[in-house]
Amino acid sequence: MFKEYNPIENKIFRIIDNEGKVINTEGKPAIEDEKVLKAYKDMLFARTADIMAVSYQRQGRMYTYPPNYGQEAVSGALAQIMREEDWLVPAFRELGAWLAKGATLKDLFLYFKGNEEGTAFRNAKKLLPISVPIASQLLHAVGIGYSINYKQEKDVVFTIVGDGGTSEGDFHEALNFAAVWKVPVIFIVQNNQFAISVPVKKQTASVNIAVKSIAYGMPGIKVDGNDFFAMYAALNRAQEFARNGNGPVLIEALTYRKGAHTTSDDPTKYRTKEEEEFWAQTDPLKRLFLYLKQKNLFSDNEESELIEQYKKEVDRQFDEAENSPATQLEDVFKYMYADMPEDLKVQQMEYEKFLKWKESQQ
Amino acid sequence: MFKEYNPIENKIFRIIDNEGKVINTEGKPAIEDEKVLKAYKDMLFARTADIMAVSYQRQGRMYTYPPNYGQEAVSGALAQIMREEDWLVPAFRELGAWLAKGATLKDLFLYFKGNEEGTAFRNAKKLLPISVPIASQLLHAVGIGYSINYKQEKDVVFTIVGDGGTSEGDFHEALNFAAVWKVPVIFIVQNNQFAISVPVKKQTASVNIAVKSIAYGMPGIKVDGNDFFAMYAALNRAQEFARNGNGPVLIEALTYRKGAHTTSDDPTKYRTKEEEEFWAQTDPLKRLFLYLKQKNLFSDNEESELIEQYKKEVDRQFDEAENSPATQLEDVFKYMYADMPEDLKVQQMEYEKFLKWKESQQ
Amino acid sequence: MVQAVNNALEIKLADDENVVIYGEDAGVEGGVFRVTEGLQQKFGEKRVFDSPLAESAIVGTAVGMAIAGLRPVVELQFCGFVYPAFNQIISHAARIHNRTRGKYKTPMVIRFPYGGGINALEHHSESMESIYGHIPGIKVVIPSTPYDAKGLLISAIESDDTVIFMEPKRIYRAIKQEVAEEKYSIPIGKAKVVSAGTDITIVAYGAMIREVQKAMVMAKSKNISVELIDLRTIYPLDKETIVKSVQKTGRLMIVTEEPNTFGVAAEITAIANEEAFLYLEAPVKRVTGFDVIVPLPASEHFYMQTPEKIFYELERVMKF
Amino acid sequence: MVQAVNNALEIKLADDENVVIYGEDAGVEGGVFRVTEGLQQKFGEKRVFDSPLAESAIVGTAVGMAIAGLRPVVELQFCGFVYPAFNQIISHAARIHNRTRGKYKTPMVIRFPYGGGINALEHHSESMESIYGHIPGIKVVIPSTPYDAKGLLISAIESDDTVIFMEPKRIYRAIKQEVAEEKYSIPIGKAKVVSAGTDITIVAYGAMIREVQKAMVMAKSKNISVELIDLRTIYPLDKETIVKSVQKTGRLMIVTEEPNTFGVAAEITAIANEEAFLYLEAPVKRVTGFDVIVPLPASEHFYMQTPEKIFYELERVMKF
Ligand SMILES: Cc1ncc(C[n+]2csc(CCOP(=O)(O)OP(=O)(O)O)c2C)c(N)n1
Ligand SMILES: Cc1ncc(C[n+]2csc(CCOP(=O)(O)OP(=O)(O)O)c2C)c(N)n1
Ligand SMILES: [Mg+2]
């Protein structure tokens, strides 16, 4: 697959077209219908949660939120591919993947409500927290990859970065170390074509992003990131490749951020209606839905029902988050160190004195 | 040239063989014999100075020194190519190139004797100081390149980094910015195959270094860095390319550091005699000397005489450096800011009081 | 303050064709806080532009531009995202002048918003000025009002030294103040006595000035007369103004958002100790952040200095 | 000290199979100062190895390894080359524990040589400990003797927190001391009273301890009795030991190699001011570097604290 879709020729790996028709039967991965349906439902759940998150934020009930709208197939495919023993080292726009690794919506809502409890993903295994400093997380993935080899385990690390993130020095250092150390790390670039307002053509002059793999001596492939099947097949192949000791892979997932960068961004400033309409045609859920419908695996009715059901679940978890106990002073100090310095204890005590005084003033 | 020597095929651009015979007449640049002879003499001067620098250091008369021995053709070709209006943004191992831009041996000796006066290259134009933090200088070259475009000038920036330096994030960011901004910057990687003790195969898994250019959408070429003609032709072409507004170029100059990393390094720890002997065959001065000799442009006698003459000149400049006045207290403060803070003046004054006291104690 | 900074940039762009402005989203969009809004439209893409997403490159290329004669004013998006550029700042922006014995200068400004209190997520609320103040070879400026922001930024752009210009984003839009249209400048390295007083000196800067002023209302009701000094410049520190004031009041409190240990407040304490030792009637009080990562919004109120907290500390100092 | 550090590494490699060591030239060559010499031969390439030349990656991958259960001990070549890794240190190594509410730890050590006095060129002589001390979430350790180096490094490797371990390269080979072969540890966060005295307290660490000790010989001849405290740990600071001593002697001087402003000495001054105010008989004296880039060797003697200079300052404090 990697040879066939040599990124230097700027080919793109795609399985279904915008109408959900299979245009590449040879490349189509062998997944049971059931699994495809499950994937679709997961993506639908993620989209529902995502849309609701944006509206909670608009209602002033969360501080910010980075929408996934339009990019769900990347996380959706990844969600099906990751095994329990695989690691996920995320950026900040992969809702479906986080959920698949055991993060809950409640965690996320807490996080975006500014409650640190949400950063921990307490019940998720082998899932790192959301990483905000762009591209810096890729190096953690490589370190984990080293540890996997060191312990002779068979796990694989999936790590994600945006198109903008490919410009950072850490992107380069991570891919270079990964290839030299031959670690089982799959680098997924969600090329949603913007870094906030900056289009990818101002980000790099290379023919595409997958081609950057050549600089590190690792395979790279450009994939239609709005095509669930293509993403699934590419991730599957990469996982197998890495598990078998062949080292890292770079996957460019070409997608489009239909929403705003975060809830404080206004995309009309930097992109046109035409562009948005063009990309609307490629919507990953629409395409997969049409595929399923054509195969009589799913219907409009079922979809509407599911959405209603999902909304309730999302609201339920949001309520839980909203009704979580307020954070305490000690939460500010408790986790700073495994072994807390005396000084922090004193700072906390001193502040408690102030709080007492404050109370006494009322 | 860049198409023909596509680095992805791992071809190397070479004009003369180890015996100085032209093996690629087509590629041979049109330089007058006189100029070739001058280039050889400059390289010989650099080698003489370099060898003497190492011995001054051994005598305890300089603190450290990074030998150029074996890599002289890279700087030697560059010295002939750079015009007055071109900039040089160096690393720390390009003696011949610095001299061509107007740095003096005296400057350099002062520097390696720990005298800041030597860092300024006071009489050199468009030459940046030696840059120690690996790869960081490449970004300065790109900034200068931006300024050239901004002012619609026709200058070109040459900048140098080692093979080890290609692993740093700044290497990546510099090449990426250069290509996006389309600045006239020629990146020259002196691939001398080691970063101190670390061989290039532990530095990157890519087929070669030139191929990294693909990641940035700029031309790249792998050149025999011990072949003066090949370096000359590649640099010449790159200069023309950049001057004509086509943006940056990456040149990998394959060479070998015959000496130690610096005078505090012992290469026998990490490389074999066989390896050293193999590379001795490719010595850049030897090859060019044989070429000149075959063309009756130069002789052993002339060479010996020149070396004697050069030695005197090197010694003279070393003496000058050695007899330079001692640095003064004010040198420590004077250049910290264009507009010096009051506090620094006070610190200087306070120290002067101490010096007076100290004197009074004797 | 956003307006005032924008205005200073516009004035200098018009003034000096060597001034260029860039950073992530600084061009088309006008920056994440809209500080550079409209400037690309007015001055074109060569002078005000978007850069790829890489802070080291933004600062490193500015060093090169400055060497070649331009006066770059670069924007980094948040104090928490300056760190990838740390090497370029400390190893080059701060040193080229010294290293070349004055042959090359680096007249460049590195602007970024800093500080908490805006309900932002991790990495978006920090204050790390003492780290920059500790680096020899650069100057560090923090305005506390729109008026100062404009005058100080113009000085920063005109300075031949590298200037770190930290903008208290909490008051980006919170303080309304008429700012003169014309060009004026405020010198770097001079603190300002915001209000004179006799009982205690408070040194602060940036967004903390406003908080202290609120605390001063409470203090007044208790008849405590506060002399408030706005530092304006973190380095070089205006020792003279601080020392003079402390010699008069005998008491000193410093209010900052930084983590406490090795912060700006420690330095000012040391200055008072060195130069006004015999005048001090009470220990100098540091009212600063805890030695923790600035908490997320749900807990940030514990971290940030409030007027009440400042007043509480002030009373304690007065009672010593 | 090189031997002692090497010995500590060897002990921990033997002790705990999760310990891995890497860095530029740290494997085959044993590091530029030969601190890791022989370890690859003994423990193999998987456990002690060379990395590509990229500091951010060295620290960033260590964060990942630590999360996955290893205990990486990474070497950076000089204090002046840590900066490319600054973002990984401050944004991740210092925060993963807090960010995951203790779910993931980062038991890792970042070792590097620091300090002047070895006739090195630019970027090879700096001391920037206060910057690291100011970062919430990490600990910063500096030994002053081979014995301490071994014991402190063992503690650092065994710590579940990220520890910055700065080695005073000036005394790498200068101090000869018998160091026990067996494993022992010295707690992080505890200063040591090196010698008791009654007239003045001097706080120092790293290579400055030896200089102060030389100055103490001169002081003794003038009948000045000095209490010398070796800080050992920059953060967390052992306030108790400092304050107790100052309460006894009434005078305090701090000797460091750092630039003065916003340095460690300022913090210790602030501590004395806060906790021993009524005991102070003279202003606390900071004996530190100038606020300049450490000069090249030809001028470095102006910058470094010498026994004479320390004695000179000491006498002035005593005369206050
Ligand atoms: C080091 C760093 N610099 C700047 C930012 C501010 N910032 C947040 S998201 C973003 C754009 C990221 O673009 P991309 O990598 O394409 O990811 P996307 O948002 O499109 O998913 C920027 C600049 C940051 N978080 N980290
Ligand atoms: C940022 C940084 N890290 C580490 C060093 C220490 N160091 C000096 S030279 C060198 C190796 C450089 O190798 P390469 O780039 O191949 O250049 P060469 O020495 O071979 O010319 C290293 C690691 C440094 N100067 N800067
Ligand atoms: Mg993007």
Ligand SMILES: [Mg+2]
């Ligand atoms: Mg090399």
